[in-house]
Amino acid sequence: MDQIAGKSLTELKRLLDRGEVSALEIIKAFKEQYESDRKKPAPLNGYIEFFNDAEELAVKADEARKAGTSGILEGLPIAVKDNILISSRKATCGSAILQGFTSPYSSTVVERLMNEGIIPVGRTNMDEFAMGSTCEYSVYGPSKNPANREYVTGGSSGGSAAVVASGQAPCALGSETGGSVRLPASFCGTYGFKPTYGSLSRYGLVAFGSSMDQIGVISGDPDDIALVISVASGFDSNDLTSEDVDFSALFPLKRMRLKGKKIAIPEELSGEGIDKEVGIVLERFASWLRSEGACPETVSMPLLKTTVAMYYIIAPAEASSNLARYDGVRYGLRDITGNNLEDLYVRTRTEGFGDEVKRRIFLGNYVLSAGYYDAYYKKAMQVRYLLKKELNRVLKEYEYILSPTSPVPPFKLGTKIDNPLSMYLTDICTIFANLALLPAVSIPAGTTSKGLPVGMQLTGRMFDEKGILRAAKTWFLKESRGEV
Amino acid sequence: MIDDKVLNSILYMSKLKVSGEEKENFRKQIEEILSYFKVLTSVDTENVESAAGEGVSIEDLRVDEIKDSFPLAIIKTFAADFQDGYFPVPRILGDGSGGEYK
Numbered sequence: 173m174d175q176i177a178g179k180s181l182t183e184l185k186r187l188l189d190r191g192e193v194s195a196l197e198i199i200k201a202f203k204e205q206y207e208s209d210r211k212k213p214a215p216l217n218g219y220i221e222f223f224n225d226a227e228e229l230a231v232k233a234d235e236a237r238k239a240g241t242s243g244i245l246e247g248l249p250i251a252v253k254d255n256i257l258i259s260s261r262k263a264t265c266g267s268a269i270l271q272g273f274t275s276p277y278s279s280t281v282v283e284r285l286m287n288e289g290i291i292p293v294g295r296t297n298m299d300e301f302a303m304g305s306t307c308e309y310s311v312y313g314p315s316k317n318p319a320n321r322e323y324v325t326g327g328s329s330g331g332s333a334a335v336v337a338s339g340q341a342p343c344a345l346g347s348e349t350g351g352s353v354r355l356p357a358s359f360c361g362t363y364g365f366k367p368t369y370g371s372l373s374r375y376g377l378v379a380f381g382s383s384m385d386q387i388g389v390i391s392g393d394p395d396d397i398a399l400v401i402s403v404a405s406g407f408d409s410n411d412l413t414s415e416d417v418d419f420s421a422l423f424p425l426k427r428m429r430l431k432g433k434k435i436a437i438p439e440e441l442s443g444e445g446i447d448k449e450v451g452i453v454l455e456r457f458a459s460w461l462r463s464e465g466a467c468p469e470t471v472s473m474p475l476l477k478t479t480v481a482m483y484y485i486i487a488p489a490e491a492s493s494n495l496a497r498y499d500g501v502r503y504g505l506r507d508i509t510g511n512n513l514e515d516l517y518v519r520t521r522t523e524g525f526g527d528e529v530k531r532r533i534f535l536g537n538y539v540l541s542a543g544y545y546d547a548y549y550k551k552a553m554q555v556r557y558l559l560k561k562e563l564n565r566v567l568k569e570y571e572y573i574l575s576p577t578s579p580v581p582p583f584k585l586g587t588k589i590d591n592p593l594s595m596y597l598t599d600i601c602t603i604f605a606n607l608a609l610l611p612a613v614s615i616p617a618g619t620t621s622k623g624l625p626v627g628m629q630l631t632g633r634m635f636d637e638k639g640i641l642r643a644a645k646t647w648f649l650k651e652s653r654g655e656v
Numbered sequence: 657m658i659d660d661k662v663l664n665s666i667l668y669m670s671k672l673k674v675s676g677e678e679k680e681n682f683r684k685q686i687e688e689i690l691s692y693f694k695v696l697t698s699v700d701t702e703n704v705e706s707a708a709g710e711g712v713s714i715e716d717l718r719v720d721e722i723k724d725s726f727p728l729a730i731i732k733t734f735a736a737d738f739q740d741g742y743f744p745v746p747r748i749l750g751d752g753s754g755g756e757y758k
Contacts, residue, residue, distance in 0.1 A: 276726055276733070276734065409718055477695065478696055481693045481695045482696065485693060485696075492670065496671075499671070502734075502736075503734040504736065505736070506737065510746065511746070511747075512748065512749065513748045514671075516746050518672065518673050521670075521671050525672070530670075530672050534670050535686065535690075537666050537669045537670050538690070541665075541666065548690075551701060552693075552696060554701035554705070555699050557705050592689060593685075
């Protein structure tokens with residue numbers, strides 16, 4: 173079978189279902205792709221680990237298919253971000269503090285996918301504890317952009333985007349708190365989907381900003397995303413913020429008739445502050461929508477100017493609490509060179525956390541402290557309330573919100589690593605969806621003059637995953653298959 | 657904007673240490689970020705509810721029942737140190753100086 177490694181999850185499923193390829197052949201093809209990349213002078217560094225027993229699991233999957241006991245995803249590979257737990261596998265969140273940690277249980281999302289026979293093939297690189305927008309804040313070093321290895325992948329799920337864009341996996345799980353799936357998807361030229369908060373269980377996703385954290389999916393084909401969501405979504409008693417949604421009929425996605433659909437383009441995310449080449453791709457995408465009969469219109473949403481500030485108060489506040497558990501006592505790194513328990517905490521955390529994580533823990537504790545709480549945390553949560561109202565008002569009149577996924581195209585490695593504020597501003601287009609709990613998808617919509625990918629983002633109403641994924645599929649059919 | 661007292665106090669709460677030469681850069685970065693947060697002051701929030709407190713209502717919480725935890729055999733596999741069914745830690749009482757911060 174030629175070019176297995178370039179095929180999507182749904183194409184591979186079709187081939188497996190027809191018996192035209194075996195699970196073992198599939199896993200071998202992706203492993204080969206990974207191993208050949210490792211031999212290159214500048215490997216992509218997308219995987220932290222490709223599981224040694226993946227081929228063994230593929231043999232079992234082939235046996236299950238022969239015995240007629242297979243699940244609907246039997247033998248299909250998926251890459252998994254290093255902060256989504258898989259039982260008996262290591263999980264480090266790209267951090268030194270979790271070196272050596274092996275998870276005693278699986279996340280609900282992984283478990284549901286594995287119950288249908290999916291094979292997690294490896295752990296993917298990420299910014300430490302998902303805090304970053306470039307995948308450079310990883311203890312394993314940065315992942316590199318498959319379009320040009322001198323450029324960042326975007327983050328934090330940069331490893332997941334890199335392995336999908338380079339054919340080392342057909343599909344990958346990432347996680348989002350402020351755009352960590354959509355941003356790397358945009359930079360690497362893949363689709364990246366963040367479900368509505370609550371559509372997927374957070375159980376087994378290592379906590380960062382619990383009011384926004386959500387597992388997401390990266391693939392080159394929107395149908396792969398629909399397939400994964402259809403299996404993994406729904407209420408989970410281990411996460412009481414998960415919702416009793418039924419997306420079982422999401423896959424396969426149907427083409428969408430866009431005629432007459434009103435689409436809002438935020439003035440604040442489409443003019444000043446948006447890179448010229450990104451603006452050109454936005455205009456091209458809007459023209460396509462118009463050609464399909466949709467009605468994109470520029471709409472002012474002033475609070476979008478404040479989302480970076482809001483997010484970088486709320487997310488670190490939650491992180492400072494969530495990351496208090498890394499204390500050197502129960503698991504992970506442990507530095508006992510000091511004199512007492514206090515020294516154990518401080519030395520372990522100081523040694524184990526990288527600079528960005530330290531900054532965010534500090535910021536979180538600062539904005540929650542007496543004397544600063546009202547001016548920062550309380551204020552941000554009040555503005556968040558207003559933002560939700562503003563977006564829901566817009567989404568009553570308009571079906572979707574269209575914006576670039578990032579205000580800038582991919583940039584060179586090292587450009588922003590020492591300037592945290594500049595790094596944070598990269599997130600300005602994505603974080604409103606997280607703050608307002610909305611579903612959003614990044615769509616590979618074009619390239620810059622240097623051939624670097626540029627993504628456009630559609631954000632939908634709460635739990636309208638079907639709408640935005642069908643719109644993405646309609647674009648996919650035009651771009652990849654020439655269907656109009 | 658962030659004097660030594662505030663810096664040390666937040667580091668103390670964070671259980672983190674920033675060494676001498678890194679301290680000024682750390683302070684500068686934090687001050688720059690905090691200064692950017694002022695963009696929020698342009699939003700009138702008088703009499704506005706807070707999004708805090710939204711989420712799961714108490715009626716929706718799962719029943720408070722005792723379930724099995726991980727067996728000790730599993731805990732041992734991920735514990736950095738585990739002896740006689742306990743996680744050993746260094747002595748809790750210091751010398752009264754407040755540890756390494758002061």
